[in-house]
Amino acid sequence: MPDTHASAHPDAAPRAWPPGITRIPYWLYQDADVLKHEQKTLFEGPVWNFLTLEADIPNRGDYRTTFVGSMPVVVVRGRNGAIHAFENRCAHRGALIVLEDSGTAKDFTCAYHAWRYDLAGSLCSVAFQRGVNGKGGMPADFRVADHAPRKLRTATIGGLVFGTLSDATPDIDTYLGAGVAAKLKRVLNRPVEVLGRFAQPMPNNWKLYAENVRDTYHASLLHTFFTTFRITRFSQAGGITLSENGGHHASATIATVEGNDGAYKDQGIRSDNDGLKLRDMSFLDSVDEFGDGIQLQILTVFPTLVLQQTHNSLAIRHFLPNGTGAMTLHWTYLGFVDDAPEMRRRRLKQANLVGPAGFISLEDGCIGGFVQRAAATAAEQEAVVEMGGRSVETQPTRATEVAVRGFWQLYRTLTGL
Amino acid sequence: MDADATLLLRLAALNTAYAGTIDADRLEAWPEFFTEDGFYRITTAANHAQGLAAGVVYADSRDMLHDRVFALRRANIYERQAYRHVIGMPAILGREADGGVRAEAPFLVVRTMRDGAMSLFAAGRYLDRLVERDGRLLFDAREGICDSPNFDTLLAIPL
Numbered sequence: 001m002p003d004t005h006a007s008a009h010p011d012a013a014p015r016a017w018p019p020g021i022t023r024i025p026y027w028l029y030q031d032a033d034v035l036k037h038e039q040k041t042l043f044e045g046p047v048w049n050f051l052t053l054e055a056d057i058p059n060r061g062d063y064r065t066t067f068v069g070s071m072p073v074v075v076v077r078g079r080n081g082a083i084h085a086f087e088n089r090c091a092h093r094g095a096l097i098v099l100e101d102s103g104t105a106k107d108f109t110c111a112y113h114a115w116r117y118d119l120a121g122s123l124c125s126v127a128f129q130r131g132v133n134g135k136g137g138m139p140a141d142f143r144v145a146d147h148a149p150r151k152l153r154t155a156t157i158g159g160l161v162f163g164t165l166s167d168a169t170p171d172i173d174t175y176l177g178a179g180v181a182a183k184l185k186r187v188l189n190r191p192v193e194v195l196g197r198f199a200q201p202m203p204n205n206w207k208l209y210a211e212n213v214r215d216t217y218h219a220s221l222l223h224t225f226f227t228t229f230r231i232t233r234f235s236q237a238g239g240i241t242l243s244e245n246g247g248h249h250a251s252a253t254i255a256t257v258e259g260n261d262g263a264y265k266d267q268g269i270r271s272d273n274d275g276l277k278l279r280d281m282s283f284l285d286s287v288d289e290f291g292d293g294i295q296l297q298i299l300t301v302f303p304t305l306v307l308q309q310t311h312n313s314l315a316i317r318h319f320l321p322n323g324t325g326a327m328t329l330h331w332t333y334l335g336f337v338d339d340a341p342e343m344r345r346r347r348l349k350q351a352n353l354v355g356p357a358g359f360i361s362l363e364d365g366c367i368g369g370f371v372q373r374a375a376a377t378a379a380e381q382e383a384v385v386e387m388g389g390r391s392v393e394t395q396p397t398r399a400t401e402v403a404v405r406g407f408w409q410l411y412r413t414l415t416g417l
Numbered sequence: 418m419d420a421d422a423t424l425l426l427r428l429a430a431l432n433t434a435y436a437g438t439i440d441a442d443r444l445e446a447w448p449e450f451f452t453e454d455g456f457y458r459i460t461t462a463a464n465h466a467q468g469l470a471a472g473v474v475y476a477d478s479r480d481m482l483h484d485r486v487f488a489l490r491r492a493n494i495y496e497r498q499a500y501r502h503v504i505g506m507p508a509i510l511g512r513e514a515d516g517g518v519r520a521e522a523p524f525l526v527v528r529t530m531r532d533g534a535m536s537l538f539a540a541g542r543y544l545d546r547l548v549e550r551d552g553r554l555l556f557d558a559r560e561g562i563c564d565s566p567n568f569d570t571l572l573a574i575p576l
Contacts, residue, residue: 196471280480365571
């Protein structure tokens with residue numbers, strides 16, 4: 001008897017979503033077939049997926065393993081500085097080729113049957129191809145050149161390495177657009193050094209974090225540390241640069257305004273707490289290191305990368321789905337190779353603002369889970385995204401959800417949902 | 418008892434008091450286990466092994482620890498939760514010329530959420546430098562080195 005339920009058919013079309021980007025149905029965060037569809041059309045589609053930092057693979061043979069959506073990937077520094085990326089799946093029986101997070105290799109040999117790959121992911125040799133003592137072995141017409149894991153094209157910008165599986169992906173500068181590319185290079189303007197790595201599993205669909213990080217509306221409302229200590233308020237100058245396709249954004253906040261303003265008191269908002277004083281203000285002793293007064297810049301590259309400048313704390317945040325209702329956020333804290341010791345110490349102390357225990361990011365770890373749990377039986381209900389209007393464009397304010405709408409604009413274009 | 422045995426007992430008692438202070442939600446008293454310019458960092462075994470300096474928590478003064486508790490009480494939002502630390506027998510790693518002691522101790526932390534869900538939240542070891550002040554042992558440095566790179570959902574309460 002045929003089962004007509006959608007989930008029984010992996011290739012069945014997900015549910016219908018009326019046109020528009022101001023209403024987001026909750027089934028998008030819940031249905032298993034949506035994630036499968038995203039893997040095919042989005043992660044393996046015409047996007048540049050973040051893979052690693054150039055600084056992580058400086059020399060020939062240096063590699064790191066990561067994921068493109070749910071696809072395991074190896075990214076390797078090859079001959080003459082070329083960067084290769086390929087699916088971490090042996091062309092023989094599908095086992096992982098590389099098991100470590102990082103390392104240095106001359107070539108890669110699958111542990112299962114010792115099929116061997118070069119640094120570009122091309123199959124070089126098959127164990128016992130000609131058999132043993134004239135018996136067994138592969139058929140005479142077997143050619144190693146016909147077998148390989150899927151390969152990605154790679155591109156770099158500002159020391160970040162991206163990969164794509166689609167021939168249709170434009171070059172990285174065109175993909176980002178001039179506005180966002182300039183904001184990326186504003187921060188990543190010279191060689192970086194990794195200061196530490198942390199991972200933060202979260203109990204929510206990956207898109208809830210993709211929205212959260214583009215949602216400038218929530219910043220000073222959920223994260224009261226910001227407003228309590230006057231790190232950012234809506235009344236401060238700033239705004240959002242959006243790429244034309246909507247998918248990438250950079251939000252900026254210009255340095256602190258002294259004194260109180262009525263915007264929070266009038267709303268009766270929890271964020272307004274005049275009485276609180278830190279005992280040790282030294283960790284907020286920031287330097288305008290990029291010389292433009294921008295104290296805070298959060299930049300996204302669709303689909304799953306964030307570049308963060310929070311005062312002098314710099315980090316890459318890369319998030320990956322763990323099935324439909326979970327994800328992991330990978331934090332890489334950065335400094336510059338030429339940091340003076342006092343700047344390095346400042347970055348380490350200001351990192352208290354961010355990360356899994358961050359004064360202004362700790363809440364982001366749980367807020368997606370609150371949505372996931374609250375909407376458990378609300379698949380056909382919708383979230384409302386109308387702050388700052390219904391359009392997708394660069395806006396001179398952070399009291400807006402314009403970048404969230406931008407995310408959904410590109411998402412709908414790519415997935416066809 | 419010889420000096421090492423006495424010191425071991427004092428370290429074990431100190432760790433028990435430290436764990437009890439956090440687990441009983443007496444967080445305001447937690448910074449008092451540190452010297453005024455005490456160092457506290459939470460990191461991972463991988464970062465520690467690679468000599469990477471960052472922490473998910475990184476403080477170089479007792480006041481920074483007070484500020485963290487103040488922020489947790491007044492500014493930060495997270496679901497009600499509690500820890501249960503189990504700190505194993507400490508080991509003395511060495512004594513320094515100024516009387517300082519280097520020690521380590523393994524720990525497990527179980528986290529219980531408001532809905533009753535319990536998880537093994539952290540496992541690792543404390544790497545400590547202790548000094549004697551007015552007859553009390555204080556942490557001049559305490560690093561919580563977690564075995565896993567993962568910090569599930571968020572780390573609000575200190576380890």
